[in-house]
Amino acid sequence: MTQTMTPPKSPTPPPPPGGGPRATLARLDQYRNVLVPTVAVIALVIYFQSQTSSFVSADSAQNIQRQMAFLTVVALAGTFVILIGGIDLSVAANATLAGILIATWIDDFGGPLAIAMVIAVGALVGLVNGIITTWLKVPSFLVTLGMMSILNGISNSISDGGPVSYQSTLLQKLINDSTIPNVPNGALIAVVLTAIATVVAFATPFGRHLYAVGGNERAAGLSGVRVRAVKLAVFALAGAVAAIAGIIFTGQASTGVPMGADASLLNSIAAIVVGGTALSGGVGGPHRTLLGALVIVLLSSGMDITSVDPYTQLIVKGAVVIAAVALTIDRRRYGMIK
Amino acid sequence: MSSTSTIELTGVSKAYGPVHALRDVSLEVRPGEVLGLIGENGAGKSTLIGVLSGTVRPDAGTMRVHGQAAPLGDPRALNALGISVVVQEQALVDSLRVYENIYLGREGAVGGRGPGRRGRLRAMARQLLEDLHITDIDINSVVVDLSYPQRQLVEIAKAFSRTRTGAKAPVILLDEPTSALSETEVEILFDLVERWKDSVSFIFVSHILQDVLKISTRLLVLRDGRAIQTLPNVGVSAEHLHELMVGTERSADYYREDEQGGASSEAPVIELHGAGILGEFRDVDLAIRPGEIVGVAGVIGSGKSSLAAAVAGAERLHTGTLLLDGKPCMRWNVAKAVPEGVLYVPPERAHDSLFTTTSIRANISIGFLDLLRSPWTRLIHLGEERKRAAELAQRLQIKTASLSTPIGELSGGNQQKAVFARWQGRPCRVLVLNDPTRGIDVGTREEIYGLIRHMAASGIGVLLCAESLEEVIGMSDRIIVMKDGVVSAELSSSTAAKPTEVDVIKHMM
Known part of the structure; x- marks a missing residue:
């Protein structure tokens, strides 16, 4: 592949200034982002299998797929925003709200309409995040942190702080049944969404513009990218995808649960970063998030099976996020680390 | 005063990749002198100031301050030796007060220890501004609330404050201090220099030749990173300095002048009428026709760079109109310009163009x-x-x-x-180039010139705004000269009758 791209006139490249071994390292870096999570997956499987021989089993495969389905979709929502160099801390809370809303609405409005409405609400929440970030120029970190609290409040008001039950069997069919044997539909949805997101990221001008805005916002604008429109669209898209994650969550839980999906925020950021999408923006992609989610799910279900207590699990996950950021952050992009 | 020089710089060279910013430059400044540095854009003035202040570490050369070897490339050490600098890009902390900025990093040394320090610093700052006859600045103002010229005066006061806190016979480097000042403020500055020049040595850099001639006692002319000549500022004519700054003949081959198409008379693709951006330029009329190369010349700060950006949609006009094919365009921006074939190459590659x-x-x-x-x-x-x-x-x-x-x-x-x-x-119809060969080696430059010629020959209108006068003259069919935000001249630059750099420079300064 690289062979065919070599311009015929320059068979040997001039060493780039300050290049040599450094350039080789930089090229290895590109693979590092795929290698690290792959190695992590293999290592985790081997380790937990050696601890309890039941780790590799049909049961745990089902369980892992279930967890993967939800986490991948939440993390996909966050991936887009991180690609443009922002962050959306409200994706998990947005998913919780969607989970409550689908449980509240599905019996009254019927499945398809309720699902469409819930996704529209998610997109609207994202759009509000986007408008405040782009037009009022408030950092996305702060806007979405505030939005997280707002959404928590709304979710609890709607549900009166308790679980919301529903009669419809549609979600059961849509999320938990298997069209392909041994693969719950939820996992299928997650994989299909990842595939679509990957195609969008690499093969549409919109997707490329995400990378451009994340890589160098000013240069993107001067190359003709409508930076503000891209940002608004990204936040709205993140909201819509987070809502889909919420529907998957409620389908799996069989009731709408207030605060239900909230805990997945840290896990989703861990999945994105472990997958190799840099918090500084412009590097990575949705396909990597799938791999990152697998690492996080293996880690947490492995710790469950080997009965590591939940408090220790929190400590481990926090440490993984920090380590992953330390490994992937592009320090040249920040004048000062605060 | 003593015969030893305050600063003596010998054989200083500095290269940025293939570009030689300074080549074997030597200079000395004696007590009681105001040394004026003059040269074209890119002649090496800023790099030289950088070397003197320590922010640029030269590749070769030595520096002595008061006869002692000084550490090059160490701004703190040079500062301690009494060298301070007032630069264009201001080095004040916006969120601090005026007196805090003046003594920033030296609070202990200047104000002493103990609870009364704040009060002592305030009193000293008040005295300092009074001595300097700077009356319209309150030492308790927060810097962010000051106007640009006021901040410039604070910078200058900050530099002067060092003359009273120890160092013997200090040196103050003034890098373009007057470009943002009004005439009365310039007067205040020049009064200060006059009054203090017996005990302080000054090095003064400016694009504004008349300012340099007015205040300097001696002049150093830089060209292409070389020190061309130093001469006492007695009866020197601007004309003579222009010639020294410009130097050798242009090479017609380099700019492919044989391929030059000549000015076009077709209907313009883009026109500006009475265009202006506050603080940058005003009342500019401009037309770019298919196949012609329009050059824009001017010193830094003349508004030429903003003009190019505005044509490309990278900056929004505040007044006037932009016409595309004779039709006015509202809210012109790059995202609209690109599909129309109006394409922009911005000046700061790493910042503006590259991912x-x-x-x-x-x-x-x-x-x-x-x-x-x-x-x-x-x-x-x-x-x-x-x-x-x-x-x-x-x-x-x-x-x-x-x-x-x-x-x-x-x-x-x-x-x-x-x-x-x-x-x-x-598809491209108008190519807007904003300093397209900045920091680029000679060979690649030539390739880029060839490319521009080729594009013009295919009917593309080119707006070429560049720091290098030689480049503007060599490439353009006609030249618009900017001075203080207005078009000061429009010159023909046909292959047969290229204007000389002196012809152009006299409209720039």
Whole structure:
């Protein structure tokens, strides 16, 4: 592949200034982002299998797929925003709200309409995040942190702080049944969404513009990218995808649960970063998030099976996020680390 | 006073990649002197100031301060030796008060210890401004609330404050201190210099030749990084200085003048009428016709760079109108300009053009992704993208092993070629170039000039705004000269009758 791209006139490249071994390292870096999570997956499987021989089993495969389905979709929502160099801390809370809303609405409005409405609400929440970030120029970190609290409040008001039950069997069919044997539909949805997101990221001008805005916002604008429109669209898209994650969550839980999906925020950021999408923006992609989610799910279900207590699990996950950021952050992009 | 020089700089050279900013420059400043540095844009003035203040570490050369060897490239140590600098880009902390800024980092040394320090610093600052006859600035104002000229005066006061806190016979470097000042403020500054010059040595850099001539006792002319001549400022004519600054003849071959098309009389693609941006330029009328190269000359701060940016849609006009094919365009911006074929090459490559961690290929195709979409699926045809990027990279001879290499690893010249390749991938009607050869080696420059000629010959109108006067004259069919935000002259620059640099410079300064 690289062979065919070599311009015929320059068979040997001039060493780039300050290049040599450094350039080789930089090229290895590109693979590092795929290698690290792959190695992590293999290592985790081997380790937990050696601890309890039941780790590799049909049961745990089902369980892992279930967890993967939800986490991948939440993390996909966050991936887009991180690609443009922002962050959306409200994706998990947005998913919780969607989970409550689908449980509240599905019996009254019927499945398809309720699902469409819930996704529209998610997109609207994202759009509000986007408008405040782009037009009022408030950092996305702060806007979405505030939005997280707002959404928590709304979710609890709607549900009166308790679980919301529903009669419809549609979600059961849509999320938990298997069209392909041994693969719950939820996992299928997650994989299909990842595939679509990957195609969008690499093969549409919109997707490329995400990378451009994340890589160098000013240069993107001067190359003709409508930076503000891209940002608004990204936040709205993140909201819509987070809502889909919420529907998957409620389908799996069989009731709408207030605060239900909230805990997945840290896990989703861990999945994105472990997958190799840099918090500084412009590097990575949705396909990597799938791999990152697998690492996080293996880690947490492995710790469950080997009965590591939940408090220790929190400590481990926090440490993984920090380590992953330390490994992937592009320090040249920040004048000062605060 | 003593005969030893305050500062003696010997054999200083500095190169940025292939570009020699300074070559074997020597200078000395004696007590009681005001040394004026003059030269064209890019002659090396700022680099020289950087060396003197320690922010630039030269590749070769030595420096002595009061006869003692001084550490080059160490701003703190040089500062301790009594060298302070007042620069264009101000070094004040916006959120602090005036007196806090003046004594920033020296509070202990100046104000002593103990609870009364704040009060002592205030009193000293008040006295300082009073001595300097700076009356309209309150020492308790927060700097962010001050106007630009006021901040400039605070900077100057800060530099002066060092003269009273120890160091013997200090040196104050004034880098373009007057360009943002009104006439009365300039008067205040010159009064200060006059009054203090017996105990302080000054080095004064400015584009404004009359200011330099007014205040300097001696002049040093720089050209292409070399010190051309030093001369006492007695009966020197501006004309003579212009000649010294410009120097040798241009090479017609270099700029492919034989390929020059000549001014066009076709209907303009883009016109400006009475265009202005507050604080940058005003009342500019401009037309760019197919196939002609319009040069824009002017010193830094003349508004020429903003003018180019406004034509390309990168900056919004505050007054006047922009016409495309004779029709007024409201809210003109780059995203609108690109589909119309009005394409922009901005000045700061790393900042304005490049996605440094991204592949060369993606850096090229970002200019024409919309044209790579398949008509059926609306998706980018990835094979086509590879093919187009490879063709363009080959045509522009971008030297790299693979187009998957991050563009940050290329040399400046190859990076700039990739930026040109980006716009070669789509139909172009007007190419707006804002200092397109900044920091680029001679060989690549020549290739870029060839490319510009080629594009003009194919009917593309080019607006060329550049710091290098030689480049503007060599390339252009006609030249617009900017001075203080207005067009001061419009000169023909046909192959047969190229204006000399002196002809142009006299309208710039």
